[in-house]
Amino acid sequence: MTAKRRGDREATGDIAQPRTRAVGGGAVADIIREAAKRDLANLPGGATDDPIAFTTVVLDYIHDRSEVTEAPAMTLPVAFVLSEYPRADGERLQLPRLRGFRFDKQHDIDGAVYVAGSALNDVYELRAAGRDLNAVFERLISVGLGVRPTVVILGGGHEAVLCPNGVENEQTSARIPLRSVTVSRASVDSLLNEFYENWLQTPQDFAPVWHSARRRVPVENTEKVIEGLLFPFARATFRTTHVVRREDEMLSGRADISILPRPDRIASGSCVVELKVLRSRRYHLDPGKAATCPAAVNEQAIVDGLNQGLSYRQDLSCELAFLCCYDMRSENSDTILQQYATEASTKKVDLRRYYLYGSSKEYRGSKPDAVPRRQPKKSQKPSGHRRRH
Amino acid sequence: MPKRSGRHGGIGALGSSGTAREQSHIARRAWLLLLLDGVEHAGASPIASTRLHRLAFLANCLAPVYDLPSPDGKIVKYRRGPFYPDLQWDVDRLVAQNLVSMRNLEHVRDVAGLWFRADYELSDAGVTAVHKLTDSPRAERGHGFLRELAAAYAALPEGAREDAALSDATFTDPLVNLGSLIDFAEWDVRNFTHQTADAFADFVPPAVHLTPRDKLHLYFRYLDRMVERAAG
Numbered sequence: 001m002t003a004k005r006r007g008d009r010e011a012t013g014d015i016a017q018p019r020t021r022a023v024g025g026g027a028v029a030d031i032i033r034e035a036a037k038r039d040l041a042n043l044p045g046g047a048t049d050d051p052i053a054f055t056t057v058v059l060d061y062i063h064d065r066s067e068v069t070e071a072p073a074m075t076l077p078v079a080f081v082l083s084e085y086p087r088a089d090g091e092r093l094q095l096p097r098l099r100g101f102r103f104d105k106q107h108d109i110d111g112a113v114y115v116a117g118s119a120l121n122d123v124y125e126l127r128a129a130g131r132d133l134n135a136v137f138e139r140l141i142s143v144g145l146g147v148r149p150t151v152v153i154l155g156g157g158h159e160a161v162l163c164p165n166g167v168e169n170e171q172t173s174a175r176i177p178l179r180s181v182t183v184s185r186a187s188v189d190s191l192l193n194e195f196y197e198n199w200l201q202t203p204q205d206f207a208p209v210w211h212s213a214r215r216r217v218p219v220e221n222t223e224k225v226i227e228g229l230l231f232p233f234a235r236a237t238f239r240t241t242h243v244v245r246r247e248d249e250m251l252s253g254r255a256d257i258s259i260l261p262r263p264d265r266i267a268s269g270s271c272v273v274e275l276k277v278l279r280s281r282r283y284h285l286d287p288g289k290a291a292t293c294p295a296a297v298n299e300q301a302i303v304d305g306l307n308q309g310l311s312y313r314q315d316l317s318c319e320l321a322f323l324c325c326y327d328m329r330s331e332n333s334d335t336i337l338q339q340y341a342t343e344a345s346t347k348k349v350d351l352r353r354y355y356l357y358g359s360s361k362e363y364r365g366s367k368p369d370a371v372p373r374r375q376p377k378k379s380q381k382p383s384g385h386r387r388r389h
Numbered sequence: 390m391p392k393r394s395g396r397h398g399g400i401g402a403l404g405s406s407g408t409a410r411e412q413s414h415i416a417r418r419a420w421l422l423l424l425l426d427g428v429e430h431a432g433a434s435p436i437a438s439t440r441l442h443r444l445a446f447l448a449n450c451l452a453p454v455y456d457l458p459s460p461d462g463k464i465v466k467y468r469r470g471p472f473y474p475d476l477q478w479d480v481d482r483l484v485a486q487n488l489v490s491m492r493n494l495e496h497v498r499d500v501a502g503l504w505f506r507a508d509y510e511l512s513d514a515g516v517t518a519v520h521k522l523t524d525s526p527r528a529e530r531g532h533g534f535l536r537e538l539a540a541a542y543a544a545l546p547e548g549a550r551e552d553a554a555l556s557d558a559t560f561t562d563p564l565v566n567l568g569s570l571i572d573f574a575e576w577d578v579r580n581f582t583h584q585t586a587d588a589f590a591d592f593v594p595p596a597v598h599l600t601p602r603d604k605l606h607l608y609f610r611y612l613d614r615m616v617e618r619a620a621g
Contacts, residue, residue, distance in 0.1 A: 031618065032585065035611040036592035043603050047533065048430065048540040086432040087510065100547050117432025118536075119543035243597065260596055270596075316596035 037263040041243045045231055048118040051149035051164040054082040055232045057120045058151045059160060061102055062178065063239050066157055068105040075155045076111035077136045079129055082149040086117045090124030093143055098123050113140065115148075137167040153178075160236065164206065174199060174206040176233055180240040183259055183269030185320055185350065187237075192273075192324060195233050196354040200226070200326065202363045203356075209328070212287030213358040218328050222277040226326055227256050230275070234259060241267035255312040271320040272312040276305040278336065278353075280329040295336070298329070302340055302351075309349040320350065327355045332366065418479050419522050420460050423532045424448060425489060425511045426519040427539030433550070435492055435508035439470065441480070443554035446471030448538055450559050450573065450582035451608065454601045455534040462574025466565050468501050471554050480509060488515040537602055541609040548620075549613040556615035558585040585611065 042060055046053035058080045065071045083089045090097060095115065101107065101123045113126040113136070126143070130136040133152060140146050146168035152161040158178055165172040175198070181187045199207045207229050211217045219225055227246055234257055235244040243262050247254045256275045261267035278298040284290040305323040313321035323344065325337065332355045344351040357363035364370060424445060428434045436444070449459045464471055483489040494507040511519070522528045542550060554560060558581035565571050573580035586604040589611075593599060599607070 027618075028615075031614045032588055032611055033592045035607055035614055036589050039607055039610045040593055040597065043606050044540070047602065048536045083432075085429050085516065087429060087434050102544065103546055117430055117543060118540045119431045119433070121543050121545075122432040245597070254598060258596070260594065263594055318596075 041239065041262045041264070043245075044118075045235060045244075045246060046228075049084075051082060051162075052228050052232055054080075054118055054120070054149060055151050055160075055162055055164075056235055057102075057118070058153070059176075059178065059232065059236050060239065061120060062153050062157055062160070063236075065105045065109075070106050072106065072108040072110060074110050074153065074157045076131060077129065077133055077155055078109045078111065078153045079113040079136050079140060080120070080151045080153075081113060081115045081140065081145050082151075083115050083117065083145075086115050086122070086124060089115045089145065089148075093124070093126065095124035095126055098125055113145070115145065133161060140167050162206070162232070169205070172206040174204070176236050178236050181237050182267070183238055183242055183271055183320070188259075188271050188273070188320060188322060189350075189352075191234060191237050192230075192322065192352060192354075195230055196326075199229055199233075200354065200356055202360045203358065209326075209356065210358070211283055212290075215281065215287045215290065216279075216328060216330050216358055217281045217287040217290040218277060218279050218283060220283045222279075222283075222326070222328070223256070223275050226275050226277070230273070231257060234273075241265055242270075255308070255316065258312070258316060258318070260316065260318070269320070270316065270318040271322065272309060272316055272318050273322045273324060274305050274309045274312065276301045276323065276325050278302075278325050278327045278329050280331075298336060301325075302337065306340060306344055306347060306349050306351070310347045313349070321348065322350045322352060325351070325353045327353050414479075417460065417475065418483060419528060420448075420531060420535075421445070421476065421479050421483065422488060422511070422515060422519055422522065423528065423535045424539065425509065425515065426532070427535040427537075428543070429511050429516075430536050431539040431543035433539065433543035435490075435510035438477075438480075438505065438507045438509065440550060441509055442472045442476060443470055443551075444539070444542055445473060445476055446554050446560070447542070447557060447582070448535060450557065450580055451538060451586065451605060452534065453577070453580060453583045454586050454604050454608075455530075455537075456601070457531060457534055459574060459580075462580070463570060463572045466560065466567050466569055466571050468567055469499075469504070471560060483515070484509075486514075487512055488518050490515075537605055541606045544606070545609060545613050549616040552616045552619070553609065553612040556612050556619055558582045582608070 044053040045056035093115070098107070099122050101114070101116070102119070102121045111127070111129055113129040115124040115126065116122070130139045133154065136152055140150065147166035149165070150163040150167050152163070154161065160176045160178055161173050162176060163169070163173040167173070200209065203210050203213045209219055209222055209225055211219045231244070231246040238244055238259050241262055242259045245258050247256050255272035257273040259271045259273070261270060278301060279293045281290040282293050302325060305325065309321040309323045312318070334353050337351060337353050341351060357366065425434070425436070428436050428444070446464060449461050452459045461473065461475070464473060480489060484491045490510050490512045492508040492510070494505065496503065496505050498504070523532050542553070545553060559571060559573060559579065562571065562579070562581060577583070586608040589604055589607045590599050
């Protein structure tokens with residue numbers, strides 16, 4: 001039915017080229033081009049109910065604000081609380097409502113709490129939140145906002161504290177440095193190392209990559225979890241000059257994270273980051289029943305990652321491609337990667353391995369200067385102490 | 390309240406009409422509740438009646454971007470902008486059912502005659518209803534789209550929210566005169582909104598692949614620029 005009608009319409013010559021007609025050419029096409037160019041770097045980095053998307057909206061706001069010379073200085077922490085129903089929270093706390101907040105970069109936000117929806121445009125303002133992070137946390141808890149996803153920008157605007165599960169659960173907070181860095185092998189390496197050391201090296205509540213760290217069972221879709229964690233980190237670092245995007249859940253066959261020059265600014269350097277997880281065990285709801293993951297599967301993951309890194313680097317005309325292997329296996333050995341090192345180098349894919357320890361104790365024990373556990377002597381006789389029953 | 394065609398004939402008719410019609414009513418009201426939930430979530434509630442109709446129009450036009458069918462692809466090009474009598478009927482019923490709250494109702498006279506204004510927001514009972522609705526996977530998909538749509542709408546400056554739909558590519562189709570029917574329900578080539586949203590893919594660097602969410606947000610920012618341009 002539709003096809004026939006469409007054919008009829010085309011036969012009349014009314015709409016020969018729908019897209020051209022829709023765009024209209026000339027001024028309208030220019031506006032579309034302009035919107036695509038200028039707004040690309042500002043698109044939210046996730047679905048509206050995803051705290052990561054809210055984090056990127058907040059970080060983008062702070063970043064843009066820092067480029068406005070008339071913006072009042074920030075000396076105290078500022079908190080942004082994502083509320084599922086901000087009007088309900090705002091009215092409950094009898095807070096004043098600010099409309100068009102995200103466009104007002106000169107508003108004095110120092111020391112305030114903003115209860116907002118995902119758009120961060122109509123917000124409710126709570127003044128005098130606190131002089132330091134602990135005071136802000138206490139204030140949020142005292143007004144019943146302790147369980148809402150929160151982003152706190154520390155005084156000076158150089159660091160953000162992310163609390164995706166709310167400030168009541170302090171263990172799930174993580175810090176992200178806010179800075180402006182150009183894309184180079186060294187800067188991407190530095191970012192990846194910092195991300196690994198702060199967030200993944202040992203188990204952290206805010207980076208739930210382990211289903212059972214003790215049994216070395218990763219969570220389901222570990223790559224996606226790590227991608228979601230790395231994304232705001234990368235965006236906060238390179239946003240000034242680059243569009244940082246992550247593979248969307250609706251797309252397949254795309255680079256996990258791409259860092260491309262912003263079309264509206266002069267920038268150099270570009271990079272794709274491909275993420276792979278090496279594992280000893282596959283995910284299972286019951287960690288005790290988690291199946292062993294054969295070495296061949298991990299090797300295939302590396303091969304796939306290298307091919308993807310190469311392919312995406314070429315497709316996106318990127319200068320750099322990184323394959324990051326997050327190693328969640330029992331054995332901390334880079335032998336598995338060594339056989340692919342030459343090939344990676346030939347294909348200009350930077351191959352990196354980051355070992356994830358199952359506990360802080362395990363990490364401390366792995367250090368070269370750690371004291372090894374003494375082996376008990378075989379000939380030692382049992383002591384005279386008997387266990388009481 | 391503006392008069393509505395007697396096609397569906399009120400609450401009594403809802404009770405006595407056939408199952409298909411009932412389902413159609415329920416589906417329409419569910420969509421409306423989800424749209425209002427998106428507006429709440431984005432922090433843009435309460436929403437004025439004019440804006441609600443205009444946002445519903447944009448939702449109808451943009452649903453295909455998310456591969457969803459347009460719930461209502463026909464609308465009269467009305468001089469006051471997009472307005473759906475059936476939607477108003479549903480809003481009034483939802484207010485009566487205490488699922489939606491109404492504030493600041495007033496009757497006004499403008500250049501086109503007598504009219505009304507009111508602000509709407511989801512009530513607590515409405516929030517509960519939305520939670521029940523989103524248990525269904527089908528509703529959840531629509532919910533995701535409408536929340537994203539409302540977030541993109543709420544990210545616009547205040548003035549652009551009011552007039553965004555008036556600059557919409559389908560509504561401004563020069564081949565449709567005021568008072569004529571805009572019909573993109575079956576004639577999908579007439580959904581210029583969808584086509585414009587798709588056209589963004591032609592204007593971003595080749596390395597960038599746009600998702601439906603990206604297109605939705607870019608389209609609203611395009612509307613913002615069009616409103617600015619119209620304002621001179």
